Amino acid sequence: MKINWGWGIVIAFIGFISFILYFVIKVSTNDAYEHDLVVEEYYKQELKLNGQIEAEQNVLPFKKDIVVEEIAGDLRIKMPKDKVSELAKGTLLMYRPSNKKLDFTLPFQLKNGEMFVPKEKLVGGIWSVIIEWEENNKNYRFKKELHL
Incomplete structure (x- = not known):
């Protein structure tokens, strides 16, 4: 043929x-x-969006004073002592957009205005640092992208 x-x-x-x-x-x-989805239960998170926007606006006056940097492999988060007290309660979410298995949450606890994340928990790449805390019946949310 x-x-x-x-x-x-x-x-x-x-x-x-x-x-x-x-x-x-x-x-x-x-x-x-x-x-997988980037975020589990994204519909529930969408409902919380207005509260998150308001919490992020509460941080705007002192956002530039918050320092997130890598020191000797550890991640140091330094908050302004006059704006955030040691008694603030909240969470620190380390979010890895490329792999949800690397995400982890720590309680937000300051000592001398600083908090450290051990280098054993961090893998090189792009991370989103999301800090949410409550102080004086007011919610705050700080988010920063960084490359380790």
């Missing part, structure tokens, strides 16, 4: 579609490729 242009185009399309389907099936069934 002789293959003409029409059959050649049909065979090329079938080959291309088979090639694409092979990779779609391979990626969707292989556990090595993660395709």
Whole structure:
């Protein structure tokens, strides 16, 4: 049987579609490729958005005074002592956009206006540091992206 242009185009399309389907099936069934949501229960987090915006606005007057830096591998968070007291209660979320398995939460506890995150918990790459605390019946939220 002789293959003409029409059959050649049909065979090329079938080959291309088979090639694409092979990779779609391979990626969707292989556990090595993660395709999870960036954030679990994003609808619930969307409902909290107005409160988060208000909390972030509460931080604006002293946001530039908050220092997040890497010192000897550890992450140091320095808060202005006149704006944030040692008694502030809250959480520190270290959020890794590329891998949710690396995310972790620590209680927000200041000593001499500083808090340290040990280097054993940190892997090189892009992190979002999210600090949420309450003080004097007012919520605060600080967020900073950093590359370690």
